[in-house]
Amino acid sequence: MNIAANKQKQIILLLSFLSGLSVLVYEIVWQRYLQLIFGSSVYAISTVLACFMVGFALGSWLIGKWTDKTTSSMKVFIYLEIGIGIFGFLSPFLFSQLMELHTLLFQHLEVSQPTKHIIRIVLSFIIIIFPAILMGGTLPPLVKIYHEKKQQIGKDAANVYAINTLGGVIGAFLTGFFLIHIFGLQKTIFLASLSDIVVAVIAFLLYKKGLVQNSPMKKTVKNVKKKQKSIYPKQVISLVLMVYAISGFSSLSFEVYWTKILTLFFRDSIYDFTIVLSGFLTGIVIGSYICGKFIKKMRNPIFIFASLMIVNGLITLLCLFFIHQLPYLTNYLQSMNALYDKYGDSYWIMSIVIKYGYSFLVMLLPTSLFGAIFPIVSQICVKNQQEIGGKIGYIQTLNTLGSTLGSLLSGFVFISFIGIHQSMILTSILIFSIGLALFVYTPWKSNKLKTYVIAISIIGIILVISIVPAWDKLRMSTSFLEPNQEIEKALDLHYYHEDAFGITSVVEFTPWDQKYLVTNRIYTQNTSDLMGLEDHRRLGHIPLLLMENPNDVLIIGLGAGITTSGVSEHNVDSIDVVEISEGVKNAAKYFSEENKDILNDANINFIIEDGRNYLSTTQKKYDVIISDIIFPMSSGSSSMFSKEYYDFAKKRLSNNGMMVQWLPIHQMSMEEIKIITRTFQTVYPSTSIWYGMLGDSVPVVGLFGQKEKLQINIRMIEQKFSDPDLIRNLEEIGLGNPYFLLENFIMEGHSVNQFTKNQPINTDEYPILEFSNPKLYGDLGRQNLKTFERLREDITPYIKE
Template sequence: MTSLAGVSRVALPAVPVGGRQLAGLLLALASGACGLAWQFIWTQQLSNSLGHEIVAVLAVLGAFFGGLAIGAWALRRVIERSARPALWYGGLELLIAFWGLGLSLLLPVLTPGLGRLIGAEPSAWRHWGLAFFLPLLLLLPVTAAMGATLPALERCWRSTGASLLSALYSANTLGAVLGTLGVVFIAIPQLGLQATAMACAALNLVCALSALALKPGQHSAGAQAATVPPVAAAAAGAEVGRRHLWLLLAGSGWLGIGYEVLAVRVLSQVTENTVYSYALLLAVYLLGTAAGAGWHQRARARLGAGQAGLARLLGWLVLATLAGGLSLWAADRLLVLPARWFGPGAASALAGEALAAAVAMGPPTWVMGVLFAQLCHQARASQMTLGGALAVNTAAAALAPWLVGVWLIPLLGARGALLLIAAGYLALMPGLWRRGSGFWLPLVLWLLMAAFTPALRFVDLPPGGRVLSYRDGVMAAVSVVEDGRGVARLHINNRVQEGSSASGAIERRLALLPLQLHPKPQRALFLGLGTGYTVQVAARDPGLQVDGVELLPEVIEAAPLFARSPNGQPAGQAGLERVHAVAADARRYVLAAPQRYDVVIADLFHPARSGAGALYTREHFAAVRERLAPGGLFCQWLALHQMEVETLRSIVAAYLEVFPEGRAVLVSNSLDTPVLGLVARPDMPRFELGALRARLAPPQPELRQLLGSAGLADEFDLLGAALADSRSLQRFAQGAAVNSDDRPFVTHRAPWATYAPASQPRERLHELISSWRVEPGDWLQSADPVFEQRLQRYWDVRRRYLELGMATAPSPDPAAMLDRLQQPLLGLLRDSPEFRPAADTLRALAAAVSARDPGRADELLRELARLQPRAPALRS
């Protein structure tokens, strides 16, 4: 059984393969594939309840590794001494099949309860404890069985007189690679989690029955054909004591997985961080170790035995780790090479991620494979059981993500952690000071790298820009970058997030539009904080309690850099003091929060990013509905420039299954970055016009100014955002795959639009406005027919305005743009004087040409004043 982090590290050796031996290799292959598939299934299911915080992620991984180690250790002697090892292997595979399938069916039922048991804001001890022990208890029977399958399989074929230790490791590792890629790229997207679990259980069952039918080794009960003859074993093991061997097994496991954690964290700053990105990184890691162990099978005699051979390998590993680590500084340039060679596209993008991973992890993992194979042979020579060796290595590997990801990288940075890992390999070298250049050459290179390499981080700086803050967090690198104009932007893993310190009307509207649709909100929940600008805007209302949930603590810490006072000047921490900000997973918080909310607003989660798709599922939307107070409203914002139409259809289908009365709004008229919102108020689907007018005319002057600056000065600005009624959305989503926990369509579909978008955002927007319809009666309770006609004209003019923007060729000359747009926009205003965006565009063009042609500018402004006599809303 191979763990997610790639504990098995041996590739196909050059040994004669007969029919029975081939059967053993196929069983190891299938077992490795199932093991990785099961882990992906359970990890995804558990994260829906335990959360995506680093606590939950590492706790689940630790529980899985711990179970593997417990099983390998607890059963090591009984399997080694068994006269019928095939029965052990078959029984273990049966246990995996039935327990695994039952667990995959049970976890979705337990999800709400597990989330509530941990709580919305648990203490560190409660969170760590429950997140570790709950998965450990649930997974222990099956993970313990997985940890013992490979020792049992190796024992089966050793009893026949065939030395297949390396070959079985090889097939198991190859199966892990196939399982990783197959489950992520094919099985889950096509079948879903439950169907994939059934397929895995069936394959485990086939493995069990095949082993029982073959009965390898049972004709020679108790016979143990040693991998290494006793004389050779004594000679090979004379120089390496058992304690030292255990130290090497543990140290190599900890440092090897530590390097994987480090490389993935650094590469995440240049890759797209999709579910496919992480699958490729893991596959590269496994293939590298397998290739090294395969080479070891052919070249073991040349390496030498005992301390001399191990010292030589550890010296190679230090050099390879430093070489692979140095390539990380060039990862961003390696990533784009396939696109330059073969042209842009999804295949080139994925090839670029694989290339960067191969250069960074290929050399170190190749030597790791050689070293692990050498240690396996040393263990057998020292009369250690294979289960014992695997248990020690796996248990140490389980600690690596905690120590490297949670402690070393935040404390020392990626560069410091890399140097410490290389130093750890140096410290493991037996007889260090007696090995001459085998030690001194890696040491000298380590010292040179420590002295001359810069910080290992990626931050794209605009011209004249500077870094205001940078944090290597436990889950991501978070930085705030200021450009030459003094505008600060938030970067997470070197990707610019929505919003900035210059955020204007659109960002204000993201907070205020849903709040104005509720007659009297007293408590609001924001899922996702980003720069903190939207929650700060909401908190300007003194009668509103604002809670905000953000996954990354470093993002909350960076928020004061974006805080603004009502006049737009920096306000520091004071601008956020009224916001109750919680560092937590949004899904778990919604499940476990004790209070209900009048308004819940979900941020623009990029659907392609790993983990974000879980915030667009039917189950999450249902949990949000349970969290709404009577008369409560839920708004889910969607960035159309981040997703293709099919992804949008899947999200809308999931939303409508929970909120069948849901409607769509358009928060901005941008053609390149259009933002939609799905809005629903289950208890009162339609809105009362008088209540909306009252919300838009608050007694506080500051709030009225804030609404005007957001382009929400009156009821036409607010209701004019309506883009689709519930009937249009139902037609749009008909036949779409419903995004759910079992069928995570968004997680697996959205990345393809990120790698190679098939259309432009304006094309997607045009498709929507051409097919979606909206009727006043679907949005409003009884209203004045004259008002409804004016509102209908507003929506029609908004559609024509967007189509005009799509059809107009841009020009850097404002006079040329005025020539093209003046008459069409004036015509729109004549049809709907309330449509401020057309007037705003003309005013901006008039200001741009006033110095060159003041007469034309003045004439245009007079015409605008005649068509739209009301004072325009304040906009920024």
């Protein structure tokens, strides 16, 4: 005996919620796995997302058609959940095998960067396509089971879609804030896999007991004499579907734009990406749910659809007015110290609340309008009970394919070629235009009134575009300025560049006559403030002075090129510099005086690539590898301080080679420094710690790893100091004689072991730093320098004559 219809619907919605939750867990964790395999290249990450969405599209289409041909949609859903759960359980092993294959391929293939991207697309497609198809196929059978003949398909589709997306919101939030942090990547995947198996078991039990079912397809077909025809012409339905596909393109484009902008004004951490993603999905949930409530009253759904697109085109433009105020509103969000001063011990919770508030102000209304579209299109296009699965699948396929193009073109083409501001304006115009085109085909009782509405809409968008403020490149790319500070009295903008990696700029602080390289509004380690103990040339000189006869040097991270210029002042055979962003390399040209024009140095080889990815695939050996300053706050940066990263570097060292990791200790707690050092030690048992740069603003210490116990050849060092040209450069940065160099020594051996005792290890599986670092506040640089000064040991035992 069947349970009540409303109870049946509640069960279906619960299954939909849990299914949507696990999908977002998989998507986030698998993206991180593939990011680790392919490096933290934005192109690799977007390739993963595109492959995921293509799988969703295929699943919606193929499984939607299969749903209509089977006698039970519930059986289809059970099979899908079992398949997803099994693949999820196996996926960590599959990704580890993919990592080995990727490394093997690029160690033996000398190919161009575009060819590498193509190969990565193929590899991503192979590993992701099957589970993505299964995931994309879950919505059509759920909608078909949930739907009742006497009710409208739009309302039912809205309810299932909203609850499924709400599961995604919760899944994204839990994964970004808690699951990976607590359980690590693999166990988080296992939890999602277990969830899918549980969902399949629940669905199976309900099916076996006959508690949840839909009418068998074969029997239904026999009793149906004539299919219900659509009330709309075929041409109009085609136009509706085309507009829906373009709406998918537009929505994902705006997700890319809003993510880049909002994380730009937050702190670019894993929490910030989670906030923006869950905020975006929340709008989809609200829009779909509200639309489902009112869809019965819609006498002309095509008119509503067209109107929503027109209004959304205007609203996304109007959101630019708020976005232009972000430099004046959010500067304090990038400083935990400012938040702590304002909110005390509640600073972290308040930062999350405020960021969600700003995200909703930018995204909630337009994403709600995007979310309202799916149930309306379902109501327009699906008229036959027998073809619900296929139609819903087809509708989602078109939208998902549009979304795939939107995510790729917006990040890699539009932003890079015309900038994020113009990209948003053009995408808003696109939304408005396709809505207007659909509106033209909408029947009205009065053509005259229809003409007036069209004219007023066109005039309205022209007016809005004309008053949208110009993009303030200086304020948008830097956080130097106070809200009311006059620009011309503070900063000059020398260089500005937007691409898939974000915004890079070079600004000069005119009162001090200093230039700064800024990436994504974060002041980097590079400045033209040369001479003295905070000169970045020290980070290149110290390892080279301690190393006997280094020939080949690798530097991970170019920045403004000042560390590289320090290395170039030594007599080495080759210097390879790996920098992920072409924009940063171009920005380094504006520091040609400070970096001694290294970009035109024929002996230096510049490689545009992710540093970790390069280490994992190159076969070249190096005498010295310098991992320059990387801020651990940013999402994904924890992988550049992981055991696996140091293992890759060790394999690339020559027999007597040295690995150097510079740490910006003003951006780290002492606990985090200990964790990184402990992680470094697991790969380099002979680890010593040295000062790199001293000062209150940007103090730096370095971890030096070698295969053999530290032995300092004082005679070799004295010989290097006999070079008058080198001495002249070293005197400028406080290294004028060998003993000034040795004064930078802090500890080695047993002292380092005691320093890191009982500390956990930062791994790809457990990215500890990524979750702890964004929460830090206080005068960390000064505190850490004082701690290291207390820990310093005598260097004499390590000196050999």
